[in-house]
Amino acid sequence: MDPLVREINQYLVTIFNDVLAIEAESLRxxxxxxxxxxxxxxxxxxGMYKEHTTxxxxxxxxxxxxxLTVSVxxxxxxxxxxxxxxxxxxxxxxxxxxxxxxxxxRVHDKFHRDMVKETIDEMDPEEAQMLTKGLRNLYxxxxxxxxxxxxxxxx
Amino acid sequence: MDPLVREINQYLVTIFNDVLAIEAESLRxxxxxxxxxxxxxxxxxxGMYKEHTTxxxxxxxxxxxxxLTVSVxxxxxxxxxxxxxxxxxxxxxxxxxxxxxxxxxRVHDKFHRDMVKETIDEMDPEEAQMLTKGLRNLYxxxxxxxxxxxxxxxx
DNA sequence: AATAATACTTTGATTATCAAATTGTTTGAC
DNA sequence: GTCAAACAATTTGATAATCAAAGTATTATT
Numbered sequence: 001m002d003p004l005v006r007e008i009n010q011y012l013v014t015i016f017n018d019v020l021a022i023e024a025e026s027l028r029x030x031x032x033x034x035x036x037x038x039x040x041x042x043x044x045x046x047g048m049y050k051e052h053t054t055x056x057x058x059x060x061x062x063x064x065x066x067x068l069t070v071s072v073x074x075x076x077x078x079x080x081x082x083x084x085x086x087x088x089x090x091x092x093x094x095x096x097x098x099x100x101x102x103x104x105x106r107v108h109d110k111f112h113r114d115m116v117k118e119t120i121d122e123m124d125p126e127e128a129q130m131l132t133k134g135l136r137n138l139y140x141x142x143x144x145x146x147x148x149x150x151x152x153x154x155x
Numbered sequence: 156m157d158p159l160v161r162e163i164n165q166y167l168v169t170i171f172n173d174v175l176a177i178e179a180e181s182l183r184x185x186x187x188x189x190x191x192x193x194x195x196x197x198x199x200x201x202g203m204y205k206e207h208t209t210x211x212x213x214x215x216x217x218x219x220x221x222x223l224t225v226s227v228x229x230x231x232x233x234x235x236x237x238x239x240x241x242x243x244x245x246x247x248x249x250x251x252x253x254x255x256x257x258x259x260x261r262v263h264d265k266f267h268r269d270m271v272k273e274t275i276d277e278m279d280p281e282e283a284q285m286l287t288k289g290l291r292n293l294y295x296x297x298x299x300x301x302x303x304x305x306x307x308x309x310x
Numbered sequence: 311a312a313t314a315a316t317a318c319t320t321t322g323a324t325t326a327t328c329a330a331a332t333t334g335t336t337t338g339a340c
Numbered sequence: 341g342t343c344a345a346a347c348a349a350t351t352t353g354a355t356a357a358t359c360a361a362a363g364t365a366t367t368a369t370t
Contacts, residue, residue, distance in 0.1 A: 183328095191327085208317080208318095209317070209318060209319095210316095210317065210318080220317075220318065220319085221318085221319075221320080221321090223318095224318065224319055224320080225319090225320085228319090244316090244317085245317095246316065246317040246318065247316095247317060247318085248317075248318065248319095
């Protein structure tokens, strides 16, 4: 087996665990310690600009709509998220962030970007491009895989 | 703000969610549907070869020792994991996989490696090296950050 | 020998998760 | 136009995941 594959795989697994652990840790000590890391990611997925429906956000997070509804209940109660019924289709709920939610989003986003920035500052621009390309490939592969799974599911 | 930073960040977040969703989905349909994705990752962290203590594995996963103990209780009951008291120091528990656990480890590992392999097959060898280098940098940055957090914690 | 430190476990409370049942709304068939 | 089917979201019940804090057993220190 290709040792490069093994190495990349190893990095991915460790990076994911590390990012999670670091995020959780800095969340616990900080200004927003009433939130779990999962709730943080839900806020991230709801996002700043476009309004997103419950179904869209749940798909983005890879959880069921029911799970998201429960989580959003908490986040509304804590004052981070707002629900707005769509005018076009009254079945649909659009999720958005409150001011407090947007503040948190910015803090978390900065954390992420600093992390990435520190990394690519070590690299010359060409290398940074390569990293991006690699990630883009991985991303595309995963999107295709996800589509295939969904199809298989319907059968 | 550097658009490359934003792009890389975006990929990382999405890749993260996608991998989780795909893993969870293929777990649900497969041979090992008595396991959750978290339990799967615990088995991954316990690993095939070296024996690891409870503390080591919990650190690797970024969860508390108590949480791991509970999880290991389930995995032992389901027949994937074994506990062995250390002879040298009888406070210490070494975690290992049963035959069933090792089988699962291989299946999951193959899934991961296939994922990575598909990605780098699209790239020429030089590009693959660059991706690796980028990931290594990110990994190292995170390890340092983790250490710093731990120190701050002790104060 | 007593005390402190360490490794793990247990407990109680909260959150995360899913599948299935339920509610309210829209679409399509007739 | 009405009614059934489809759809979006919510609620519910059960189980798993998580933490902090308290407890147990063992080893190290003084």
